[in-house]
Every structure is written in C-alpha cells, then in structure tokens.
Amino acid sequence: MSRKNQTLGEFIIENQAEFQYSSGELSRLINSIRLAAKVVNHEVNKAGLVDIVGAVGETNIQGEDQQKLDVMANDTFIRTLTNRNILCGIASEENDDFISLEGQNGDNNNKYILLMDPLDGSSNIDVNVSVGTIFSIYRRVTPPGTPVTIEDFLQPGREQVAAGYIVYGTSTMIVYTTGHGVNGFTLNPAIGTFYLSHPNMQFPEMGNIYSVNEGNYVHFPDGVKKYIKYCQEEAEGRPYTSRYIGSLVSDIHRNMIKGGIYMYPKSSKATNGKLRLLYECNPMAFIAEQAGGKASDGYTRILDLKPTELHERVPFFCGSRLMVEKAESFMNND
Numbered sequence: 001m002s003r004k005n006q007t008l009g010e011f012i013i014e015n016q017a018e019f020q021y022s023s024g025e026l027s028r029l030i031n032s033i034r035l036a037a038k039v040v041n042h043e044v045n046k047a048g049l050v051d052i053v054g055a056v057g058e059t060n061i062q063g064e065d066q067q068k069l070d071v072m073a074n075d076t077f078i079r080t081l082t083n084r085n086i087l088c089g090i091a092s093e094e095n096d097d098f099i100s101l102e103g104q105n106g107d108n109n110n111k112y113i114l115l116m117d118p119l120d121g122s123s124n125i126d127v128n129v130s131v132g133t134i135f136s137i138y139r140r141v142t143p144p145g146t147p148v149t150i151e152d153f154l155q156p157g158r159e160q161v162a163a164g165y166i167v168y169g170t171s172t173m174i175v176y177t178t179g180h181g182v183n184g185f186t187l188n189p190a191i192g193t194f195y196l197s198h199p200n201m202q203f204p205e206m207g208n209i210y211s212v213n214e215g216n217y218v219h220f221p222d223g224v225k226k227y228i229k230y231c232q233e234e235a236e237g238r239p240y241t242s243r244y245i246g247s248l249v250s251d252i253h254r255n256m257i258k259g260g261i262y263m264y265p266k267s268s269k270a271t272n273g274k275l276r277l278l279y280e281c282n283p284m285a286f287i288a289e290q291a292g293g294k295a296s297d298g299y300t301r302i303l304d305l306k307p308t309e310l311h312e313r314v315p316f317f318c319g320s321r322l323m324v325e326k327a328e329s330f331m332n333n334d
C-alpha cells in the first residue's frame, strides 16, 4: 500500500511485510542509506562554500582523479553502514577491492552485501550540476559466518534484492526498488524527512529524448551512429530532443519521468564503454525494468550478464522499452 506523502520510514515498515520471513535487516539497511544520503546531501549543498570541490590528488582504480566529494561520500556511506552492523561486505567505485565486514562478535552472520557508486557524475561537482549516489544490494552466496569472497560480489544483476539511487538536484530524492515496483521520495530539507512524492514510477514505453555524449560520435560503432541519425531525422514524432547532463543518475531519472533513452556505447576509444556493470549499470537496469523500461549492452539484457571483475565496464542502453529495442535493432543490423 503506498500513500502519497507517506514518509520513507513509514513506507519501509509497511512494505517489510512484502518479504516473507523478513528479519528487518533489509529495512534497517535502507534506513541507513537514507541517513547517509542526508549527510552527503548536506555536504553537496554547501559545496561552493567550503573546501570540498576539486580533486584530492589521488586516482582511483579506474585511473580517474578522485574528487573531494567522491571521497567524502565514500567515507560517509562506508562509515554509516559499517557502524550499524547490517552488512557482511561492501564494494565501491572508490575502493580498489571489496571490504569484508566482521560482525560484532568477529563472526559474519549478516546476509547482505552492498555495491555502490558513492558519487555519480563527478565531472559535474564543481559546476553545480546535479550528481547522485547509486547502490545495489544482494544476499551473499557464501555461507554465513565466513568472510565474504569475490563470488558474493560477482552475481548477475537479476539476483539483486534491492537497488536505488539518490539524486542531489533541484531537490534531493531517493528512488529505489526491492523488486516490487519503483518509488521515489523527496527530502523536505526543513525537517530532514523524505516523503513519498513519486509512487509507482513508470518508464513511458516511448519517449522523445535521447541522451548520449555526441562528442564521441566519430568513435561509435556504425549501428549507434545510424540510431543517432534516426533520432535526428525529420519524421513522425522525430527528431527527438537531445538532452545529456553527464550524470548517469540525473539523465536516467529525467528519462524515466519524461520518456527517453540513455546510451553509453562502446567506442574505438573505450572498447567496453565507460560505465561499470556492478554499481552503475546493474542497479539502474533493475530500476528501469521494475519501472517497465529496458536495459541492455546493445545485445544482451544487462541483468543476465555474468560479472567477472569488480570494476568491469559494459556498453549501456537504458530507458523506454520501445526506444531501447529500436537502438538494439540498429546494433543487430550493424
């Protein structure tokens, strides 16, 4: 049951019943993510006033310059989640390897692991354009009471128990799914409470927005070039509008509300594209599918891909179902 303006806390408790034999662990986990999101939101909002913009002078395993907000968000989520003893492992874009968490008694009986992109859209931090956080939750596959292993993190996306994102934009929202539809909650900054503002979010089956970094056009595969030309043609319902924020979370969020397709294809510059399967593509694909949309690498359903590495990249096509299918048809006729 979802009531508009229900608080996130109320929603979590009310929907816990959806989980048979629920121990409340997942509810506590979502609650902790909510708390960390508020702390990060507070820092992001004052980014122009305090020394929190710019790079820290370190690079992460992706070879990217870590931004101060990347590190702040990473530390905030890891600290908030670790202190609450609700996970047995965490993996992050900003950490080379996964973190195995010991329970209070040195054991490890917690059943969930979390993967995250603590700050998505890092190139937009310094220019006051919306950024986000992305998270993905699985049940561990290794026996409880033993340290987690890489196998716990390399599960296909279809095994996700929950996934979501936080967008720090004109307003701050948490959008997530536990496999029972997608709901969005907006933060009332005056009282620090998230309210259900977007119940049962649905990707329109068709839209007129395409989101891709056209600066890479010359490097794209022919199928992608042909699809972009198709989007720009004078025809019924076309040309589509081009919108690209450069923050995955914000581009997908807009397209989910208005209808559209987001693409980060492979290219001659980036043979597997740029986006990371485990903590960018899988969670956004789970959300998209739960909202009636679609997500693939141009050929295969993202959620069916078998991960092989923690930070592996895949080409990503995500959005309104008919638009993704059209893009795939161009890729397959390539």
Ligand SMILES: O=P(O)(O)OC[C@H]1O[C@](O)(COP(=O)(O)O)[C@@H](O)[C@@H]1O
Residues within 6 Å of the ligand: 064, 093, 117, 119, 120, 121, 122, 123, 213, 246, 247, 248, 249, 274
């Ligand atoms: O600048 P580009 O190459 O278009 O890449 C933009 C994409 O890269 C990202 O910023 C990658 O995410 P991070 O900022 O978390 O590294 C996406 O949010 C965005 O969609």
Ligand SMILES: [Mg+2]
Residues within 6 Å of the ligand: 117, 119, 120, 121, 248, 280
């Ligand atoms: Mg990202």
Ligand SMILES: [Mg+2]
Residues within 6 Å of the ligand: 070, 093, 117, 118, 119, 120, 121, 122
């Ligand atoms: Mg990031």
